[in-house]
Amino acid sequence: MIDKIIENNRVSIVGEIVSEFRYSHEVFGEGFYMVDVSVDRLSELTDIIPLMVSERLVDVTQDYTGRLVEVSGQFRSYNRHEGTRNKLVLSIFVREWEEVEENLDAGRTNQIFLDGFICKPPIYRKTPLGREIADLLIAVNRPYGKSDYIPCIAWGRNARYASAFEVGGHIQIWGRVQSREYIKKINEDESEKHTAYEVSVSKLEYVDE
Incomplete structure (x- = not known):
């Protein structure tokens, strides 16, 4: 199970x-550490993605900056309390870590599969240029009664298809993890730059129970 x-x-x-x-x-007694990895997109942009790594998996006293690594694991979330609000914090929980000399398969540097459930009504919209987008929040079960809540974004036909999904619906998603910077307005005179993490959907299927 x-x-x-x-x-x-x-x-x-x-x-x-x-x-x-x-x-x-x-x-x-097991310490966990965060480290950031830069992952290339096919568009020549990059995503900066946080990894959560156990001190029993990697020597965290070393400086790995500049090294190329291949990692696998799970995309996880937790709520961090900030004053009176909760913030959803996302990172890749690393199960396997391997240093590599070079990336021989540039098209497969970032892949994710999720099997979960819609936990908020999808938000469907169009950009000023007419591109269709749907924002989804997926609950993915974890052992011992826990769940991860993963924001996902679908495009084009996938966005239109996903816009009709109902809360509680069972879906499967294939895509990649991406980072996105945005500006959060604090008040009329002040704003902050933040980074959001989400899954960019390349394929999705509704699972009939």
């Missing part, structure tokens, strides 16, 4: 480490 649950959230990326390790938290 646990193996089946783990299979519903699979991600693999190849990219360059662009930060040092930062301490995150400890569970039963």
Whole structure:
């Protein structure tokens, strides 16, 4: 049963480490650290994606900046309390880590599969240039009664198709993890730059129960 649950959230990326390790938290004496990886897109843009890594998997006392790594694991979320609000924090929980000499398959540097459930009504819209977009929030089950809440964005025909999905609907998604910067307005005179993480959908299927 646990193996089946783990299979519903699979991600693999190849990219360059662009930060040092930062301490995150400890569970039963095992320390976890955050590190950022830069992943190339086919469009020549890059995504900066946070990884969560166990000190038992990688020597976190080393500086890996500039090294190319191939990692696989799960895209996970947790709520961080900030004052009176909760912020959804996303990162790739690394299960396997391997240094590589070069990326021989540039088209497969960033892949994710999710099998989960719609937990908010999809938001469908069009850009000023007429491009169709649908924002989805997917709940993906984890062992021991936990779930990860993953924002996803669909485009074009997929967006139109997803716009009709109902809350509780069972769907499967294939795509890539992406980062996106946006400006958050604090008040009339002040704003902050933030980074959002989401899954850009290349394929999705509604699962009939």
